[in-house]
Amino acid sequence: MLNRKKIQDLMTEPGCATNQAKSDKERKKGCAKQLTPGAAAGGCAFDGAKIALQPITDVVHLVHGPIACEGNSWDTRNVGSSGPELYRRGFTTDMTNLDIVNGGEKKLYKAIKQAIAKHKPPAVFVYQTCVTALIGDDVVAVCRAATQRLGVPVIPVEAPGFVGSKNLGNRLAGEALIDYVIGTQEPDDAGPYDINILGEYNVAGEMAIVKVLLDRLGIRLRTAITGDARYNDVAAAHTARANMVVCSQALVTLARKMKERWGIPYFEGSFYGISDTSEALREITRMLIEQGADPELMDRTEALIAEEEAKTWAAMEPYRARLAGKRVLLYTGGVKSWSVIHALQEMGMEVVGSSVRKSTEADKQKALERLGGDEDKLVDAIAPKDMYAMFKEGRADIMLSGGRSQFVALKAKTPWLDINQERHHQYAGYQGMITLVQQMDQALSNPIWEQVRRPAPWDIEE
Amino acid sequence: MALIVSHGHSVTSNPLKLSAPLGASMAFMGMDQTMPLLHGSQGCTAFALVMLVRHFREAIPLQTTAMNEVSTILGGMDQVEQALLNIAKRTKPKIIGLISTALTETRGEDMKGDLKLILERNPELADVKVIPVSAPDFSGSLETGWGKAVTAIIDTLAEPASAKQQDSKTVNILPGVHMTPGDIETLVDLVEEFGLKANVLPDLSGSVDGHVPDHFIPTTYGGATVETARNLGRAKLTIAIGEHMRISAETLQKKTGVPYVLFDRLTGLEASDRLMVCLSNAAGKPVPAKIRRARSQLIDSMLDGHFYFGGRKFAVAGEPDFLWTWGKLISDMGGELVAAVTPVHAAHLSELPCQQVIIGDFQDLEDQILEAGGADLVISNTNARLSCQALGVPHFRAGFPVYDRLGGAHRVHVGYRGTRDLIFQLANVLIDNPDHGHGPVPHSAEHDHAAAPALG
Numbered sequence: 001m002l003n004r005k006k007i008q009d010l011m012t013e014p015g016c017a018t019n020q021a022k023s024d025k026e027r028k029k030g031c032a033k034q035l036t037p038g039a040a041a042g043g044c045a046f047d048g049a050k051i052a053l054q055p056i057t058d059v060v061h062l063v064h065g066p067i068a069c070e071g072n073s074w075d076t077r078n079v080g081s082s083g084p085e086l087y088r089r090g091f092t093t094d095m096t097n098l099d100i101v102n103g104g105e106k107k108l109y110k111a112i113k114q115a116i117a118k119h120k121p122p123a124v125f126v127y128q129t130c131v132t133a134l135i136g137d138d139v140v141a142v143c144r145a146a147t148q149r150l151g152v153p154v155i156p157v158e159a160p161g162f163v164g165s166k167n168l169g170n171r172l173a174g175e176a177l178i179d180y181v182i183g184t185q186e187p188d189d190a191g192p193y194d195i196n197i198l199g200e201y202n203v204a205g206e207m208a209i210v211k212v213l214l215d216r217l218g219i220r221l222r223t224a225i226t227g228d229a230r231y232n233d234v235a236a237a238h239t240a241r242a243n244m245v246v247c248s249q250a251l252v253t254l255a256r257k258m259k260e261r262w263g264i265p266y267f268e269g270s271f272y273g274i275s276d277t278s279e280a281l282r283e284i285t286r287m288l289i290e291q292g293a294d295p296e297l298m299d300r301t302e303a304l305i306a307e308e309e310a311k312t313w314a315a316m317e318p319y320r321a322r323l324a325g326k327r328v329l330l331y332t333g334g335v336k337s338w339s340v341i342h343a344l345q346e347m348g349m350e351v352v353g354s355s356v357r358k359s360t361e362a363d364k365q366k367a368l369e370r371l372g373g374d375e376d377k378l379v380d381a382i383a384p385k386d387m388y389a390m391f392k393e394g395r396a397d398i399m400l401s402g403g404r405s406q407f408v409a410l411k412a413k414t415p416w417l418d419i420n421q422e423r424h425h426q427y428a429g430y431q432g433m434i435t436l437v438q439q440m441d442q443a444l445s446n447p448i449w450e451q452v453r454r455p456a457p458w459d460i461e462e
Numbered sequence: 463m464a465l466i467v468s469h470g471h472s473v474t475s476n477p478l479k480l481s482a483p484l485g486a487s488m489a490f491m492g493m494d495q496t497m498p499l500l501h502g503s504q505g506c507t508a509f510a511l512v513m514l515v516r517h518f519r520e521a522i523p524l525q526t527t528a529m530n531e532v533s534t535i536l537g538g539m540d541q542v543e544q545a546l547l548n549i550a551k552r553t554k555p556k557i558i559g560l561i562s563t564a565l566t567e568t569r570g571e572d573m574k575g576d577l578k579l580i581l582e583r584n585p586e587l588a589d590v591k592v593i594p595v596s597a598p599d600f601s602g603s604l605e606t607g608w609g610k611a612v613t614a615i616i617d618t619l620a621e622p623a624s625a626k627q628q629d630s631k632t633v634n635i636l637p638g639v640h641m642t643p644g645d646i647e648t649l650v651d652l653v654e655e656f657g658l659k660a661n662v663l664p665d666l667s668g669s670v671d672g673h674v675p676d677h678f679i680p681t682t683y684g685g686a687t688v689e690t691a692r693n694l695g696r697a698k699l700t701i702a703i704g705e706h707m708r709i710s711a712e713t714l715q716k717k718t719g720v721p722y723v724l725f726d727r728l729t730g731l732e733a734s735d736r737l738m739v740c741l742s743n744a745a746g747k748p749v750p751a752k753i754r755r756a757r758s759q760l761i762d763s764m765l766d767g768h769f770y771f772g773g774r775k776f777a778v779a780g781e782p783d784f785l786w787t788w789g790k791l792i793s794d795m796g797g798e799l800v801a802a803v804t805p806v807h808a809a810h811l812s813e814l815p816c817q818q819v820i821i822g823d824f825q826d827l828e829d830q831i832l833e834a835g836g837a838d839l840v841i842s843n844t845n846a847r848l849s850c851q852a853l854g855v856p857h858f859r860a861g862f863p864v865y866d867r868l869g870g871a872h873r874v875h876v877g878y879r880g881t882r883d884l885i886f887q888l889a890n891v892l893i894d895n896p897d898h899g900h901g902p903v904p905h906s907a908e909h910d911h912a913a914a915p916a917l918g
Contacts, residue, residue, distance in 0.1 A: 035504060035528035038545030039552060044505025062473065066564040066599035068481035070474075072509040075848065076516075088848060094474040096600050100568055110472035118475075130503055130565040131600070134534060161503035162534045162565065384521070388678035404512070407521040411674055422516075 007163060010171040015256035016249070035165075041404075044161030046129050048169020051077065051421075052250060053125055053157065053176070055201045055226040056234060058084040060115045062091040064108050064139060065129030066100075069161075077421050080205030082228050091115055095131060104137045112146045112154055122231040123153040125176070133160035153231075155180045167249055170199075174254035177225065177234065182258065185235035187222075192293045194222045194240040195284055198266070199251040202227025206426035210271050213308075213429060217300055219284060225251065238262045242287035244269050244280060265290070271428040273343050274312055278305045312430040316347065319437045324348030326444060329390065331355045331382065331401035332419055340400075341370045343433050352396050355379050384408045398444055413453050415443040464814045466807060469822030476824035476848060478779055479805030480862070482597040483561050484510045485607025485639055487524055488862075490559035490593075492664025493615070494685040497555040499525045499545055501538060501573060502563030506599075516865035518670040523681050525549055529565055538566055539576040546580060550590050553680040556688055559611060560594045567598035591688055593618045603806045604862065605706040605781045608639035612664060612710040619691035622718045632697040633744060634720065635662045636711055638704030640784040640861065643671035644872040645880065649728070652737070652877055655753060656745035661697055663690055672871055695720060699744050701737075703728055704783035705810050726810065727787040728876035729884065730794045731760055737877065756878035763882040768796050770892040775834060777801035779827045779842040780861045782808035787875065788841050788860070789814045795885065800837055801830030824849045831855065839891060856895045858888065 043051075046069060054061050054077065063070035074090025081087065093111045095104050112124055124146070128139045139156045146154040159172035195214075200207060207227050214221055222240045223233035238258065243266035245255045255266040265287050269280035285293075285301040327350045330340065341351050351371060356364045356378050364378060371377045382390075387405065390396050391412035399409040402420030409416035417439055419427060427436045483500055487510055490498035500507045507526035514522040527541040542560065549558055562573050574594050581587055595614040597607040633653055637646055646667035653660040668684030675683050694700075695718030702711035702724045711722035723740055727733045734757070738749050776792045776799055778785050785804045792799050799816040803826050811819045820826045828849045831837045840850050843861040850857035864870045874880035 035526075035530065036544070036548060037527045037541045038499065038525050038548030040504050040526050040528045041508075042504060043508040044503045047505045047508060066481070067474075067477060067479045067603075068483060068506055068509060068564065068599040071477040071479050072481055072484055072513055074477060075845065076512065085848075090474075090476050092474045092477055093472065094477065094479060095564075100564075100600055107472045112473075114471055114473045115475070130529075130534070131568050134565065134568050161505040162529050162531050164530070165504075385678050385680060392678075404515060407515070407519070408678075411521065412678075413674075 006175060007168065007172075010168065010175070010253055013171075013253045013256070015252045043166035043169070044130075045159040045163045045165065045169035045172060046127060046161045047073070048166035048171075048250075049157050049159035049173040049176070050127060050169070051166065051201065052170045052173035052199075053226055054087055055079045055081075055224075056125070056229045056231055057081040057087045058122055059086065059231050060089075060091055060119055060121045060124045061087060061127070062093070062108075062111060062115060062124055063127045063129060064093050064095070064104060064111075064132045064137065065127075066095045066131050067092065069127075069129045070094075077201075078204055078424065079421070080202050080207075080228060082205075082208070084230070086119055086121060089119075093132075100131065100135055103135060104132050105142050108132075108137065108139065108142050109146060112142070113150060116150055116152050121152065123155060123181075125155050125157055127157045128160050130160045130162050133158075133162075153180070153184070170250035171253055174225075174251045178254055178257050178261075181231075181235050183235070183238040183262070185232055187232075187236040187239055190236075190239035191220065192241060192291065193219045193288060193297075195219060195242045195244060195288070196222050196237050196240045196264075197224045197227075198243055198245045198255055200224040200227045200246045200271075201421070203421050204423050204426050206428040206432060209426055209429040209431050213277075213281065213304070214284075216304060217281070217285070217297065219288065225254070238264070240264060241291040241293070242266070242284060244284060246270055272432070273340050274309060274346075274430060274433050275342055277429050278309060281305060308430045312434060313346075315434045316437050319441050320347055322441055322445065323437065325350065326397045326440075327352045327395065328440075329353045329387075329396040329399045329401075331379075331387075331399060331405060340436075341367060343436070345370065347437060351377065353377050353379050353382070353390075355381065388412050398440060400440075413449065415446070415449065417443050464802065464812050464816050465818040466809075466812055467818055467820055468807075469820055469826045471822070471825075474823045476845065477805075478803060478823045478827075478842075478845070480513075480604040480781075481510070481599040482602045482604070482607030482610065483563050483599060484513065485604035485609075486559065486561045486595050486597040486611035487607075488514065488604075488639060488666075489608045489611035489615070489664050490557070490561075491518075491522070491670055491682055492662075492666040492668070492685045493557050493559070493691075494668065494682060494687045495556040495679075496559060496682045496685070497523050497525055497549050497553055497557070497680075498559040498561060499527065499549065500561050500563055501527045501529070501542060501545075501571075502565045503529045503534075506563045506565070513863050517863040518672075518871065519868075520670050520672065523553070523555075534565065534569065537569070538571055539580070542573070542576055543580045543584070546587055546590075546592060547584060550587055555590060555681040558590055558592045559615075560592055561607075561611070562594075562596050562598060564599035567596065567600070591619065603781060605639050605704070605783060606806065609706040609709055612636060612707065613713045615663065615691055616694065616710055616714050616717065619688060620694040620714055620717050621692050623693075623696040627696045628698075629659075629696045630698045631657070631745075632659045632661055632693075633741070634694050634697040634700040634714070634722075635660050636700060636702040636707045636714070636722075637662065637664070637666075638702075638707050638783050640704060640781060640787060641666075642871055642873055642875070643667040644874040645728075645876045647671070648874045648876055648880055652753070653741060655750050656741045656747055658741065658745050661690055661694060662686060663694065665690070666871075670871065694718060699723065699740075701725065701740065705786070705808060706781075706783055727783070727790060729787050729791050729881050731757075731764065731878075731881065732794075733790075734760070734876075734878050734881060753878065756882070760878040760882045760885075763885045764795065767885040767889040770889040771795035771797040774798065774838040774892060775800045775836065777803075777827060777831050777834075777837040777840045777842075777855070779803040779824065779840070779846055782806065782811055784861050785819070786811060786814065789816065791881070791884065792841075795888075800834035801827055803827045803830065828853060838895065839888070856891055858891055 070092035143154040143156040391414040700722035793815040
């Protein structure tokens with residue numbers, strides 16, 4: 001059905017920090033966690049693959065399966081584009097009874113053909129799903145035939161939901177890129193200041209903030225993989241001089257393979273938090289200089305960091321008095337917890353808990369340092385019931401999390417701030433931290449809290 | 463009057479169809495202390511969950527049997543068993559709705575047979591009513607799944623009543639998936655105006671109507687209970703709303719002997735009149751003065767509002783009974799239905815007052831509007847926003863999902879008052895946008911803003 005070896009390799013990725021920290025025996029077991037039926041949360045591998053590739057804005061993303069896979073999910077992630085809008089359209093073969101009985105390969109081929117005829121994209125990504133994998137539709141063969149006959153690259157993404165988690169899907173998406181896309185085009189403008197950012201999806205369009213910083217240093221972002229990306233830029237990503245991996249658990253395998261194949265060095269960093277942003281800029285600069293860029297770049301980088309850090313702390317200063325002493329529950333996987341913890345603590349806030357569900361061992365250590373070695377504050381997952389109790393008992397004043405846990409906080413009449421993919425504010429870079437602090441202040445100081453918490457007149461005891 | 467035609471494309475572009483398991487899950491949202499459980503891979507649940515959370519703005523209980531590669535090949539019975547045991551232990555629901563998906567149905571699993579064995583060998587599941595629903599994604603749409611789930615609930619729980627138990631003052635209500643919590647609340651009020659009691663199944667107005675409980679509940683909170691379902695057999699009459707509820711009403715009649723009346727819709731003067739006559743007959747009472755007054759107000763709103771509908775062009779995209787309800791209202795008011803798109807075949811749509819009904823997607827909606835030389839208003843869910851922006855047509859959000867407007871749960875579409883208020887809401891948008899209907903215009907931010915009707 002699928003390449004078991006490929007999945008096994010992804011599960012034992014040598015470039016993964018979590019894996020490096022494991023014993024030989026543990027590492028061989030791989031990182032696949034068995035899900036508990038009836039007590040599982042989170043997306044499937046298809047979901048993960050789609051998340052990782054859909055931000056490529058100018059292509060057709062075609063989902064080969066019954067309606068649930070695309071019909072229940074299209075255009076729901078708030079990832080931005082600075083140009084093409086094609087990626088927001090939902091395309092699917094909408095497999096019905098008869099299609100399943102007959103097999104879906106012909107329908108898939110026709111669907112690819114119709115989508116190309118109508119939209120003339122530079123490429124089509126075809127996503128395999130549970131049902132079409134189960135009935136044995138050979139999407140690789142169909143994509144190969146379509147590429148040859150229609151003259152447009154058609155890329156198979158083999159990540160049906162049942163093979164595993166969202167995270168595995170991210171990685172399988174990376175495999176599709178390395179197998180079919182990256183290195184297929186030679187740009188005529190490659191230069192010594194080109195980089196890629198891997199695992200950055202341009203949520204709320206926040207890459208604009210990062211791009212401004214890079215532009216000021218004369219560093220060119222060849223492409224993000226895949227935020228606000230164009231197909232041709234991804235295909236030429238192998239000409240960059242350095243790779244930064246921002247969501248290490250998703251695409252570190254891709255970074256390692258790009259290093260092996262094209263000698264592109266990579267590092268893991270983050271643009272969330274002030275100190276992290278500075279570190280990331282320094283590391284990019286260091287790598288580019290190593291690769292032949294002018295060493296004076298480092299002076300300019302340091303100057304920019306000094307200027308931006310001073311400006312940012314100054315802009316955040318007025319909020320310190322208002323936020324000091326407030327207790328925050330940080331419940332997310334996507335944002336590197338420890339560096340946001342730093343910024344919150346600088347504001348005088350107390351972080352009462354931080355989830356490290358999706359963090360690497362090194363990240364956990366850093367977060368732990370920040371939290372004064374208090375292991376109780378590092379949580380894996382909190383049951384909604386316990387989370388609700390934390391708010392009801394007043395152990396946290398605000399929660400920063402994703403949309404799904406939103407109503408646990410709100411129903412407990414507690415301020416909440418979205419810091420995941422459905423959010424509408426940009427939290428990356430220096431500017432992003434200022435926005436985050438402003439948003440927290442707005443949430444906490446809203447007058448509704450006092451009103452909604454007040455008991456009804458007839459419930460007040462005399 | 464209308465020709466029903468399939469769009470005939472292999473590729474679906476901007477899907478209008480929503481999955482049947484999602485519809486089935488929604489039905490269980492209207493059951494009290496319930497945990498719906500999708501038998502599929504975890505993505506099936508994750509996508510449905512996110513959609514329900516965003517639409518209702520509520521914490522939504524929904525679990526998964528978490529099918530993996532091994533169980534996909536060897537069979538999912540163990541996954542079902544473990545899931546049921548885990549849910550029973552952790553969240554202690556009264557009801558678990560066990561819903562199949564395309565994955566498990568393509569495998570050809572005998573979910574009902576498996577469930578029987580599981581229940582026999584696990585006494586700890588004795589206190590939970592497990593209701594199996596076959597609703598594969600590859601067959602039908604949101605309404606299909608909702609109808610199948612309601613039918614399964616009736617099948618599993620409803621009991622015939624003894625002569626002594628029969629209650630001539632009770633009326634069953636089987637609402638369709640296109641009805642909001644506000645609709646159900648209003649309908650129950652109307653029934654009570656006649657001195658009757660309403661037994662509603664499923665009852666979204668008790669659960670996802672946006673209330674704030676004072677402690678944490680891991681299952682649904684509010685809605686129809688096991689008792690409600692059991693007592694369906696005692697009622698004098700069943701009122702079902704929407705063609706997709708026919709199978710549920712019929713099943714109930716077969717099982718308990720309670721006769722049913724199926725309303726194709728409860729929106730509009732004529733439809734509301736039928737409802738009042740029905741309730742009046744059931745109660746043996748004349749229509750109360752308050753309701754007669756409301757009828758008069760609706761007539762006045764039609765007199766005031768018809769100016770803005772006459773000669774205007776409307777496009778409606780949605781599930782069959784959603785399309786039916788809105789399409790008929792538009793034509794009742796003198797508007798022209800120039801585009802009608804629905805995701806699945808439904809025979810009654812041939813009676814819609816338009817040239818054709820397309821079984822298709824939002825691309826078809828766009829094509830239809832272009833063919834008609836433009837439209838004045840699109841009535842559809844949030845997913846129509848890309849099409850509306852591209853064509854520069856105002857977008858009246860309705861149906862499921864609507865996640866970029868507030869108050870959808872409380873909007874009322876039924877009865878004299880509901881229709882009166884709908885006419886006002888629609889007319890106000892049409893007043894705001896007098897110049898549409900002349901083909902696509904470039905999209906602007908200001909325009910988008912103007913297209914946003916205030917709801918609630």
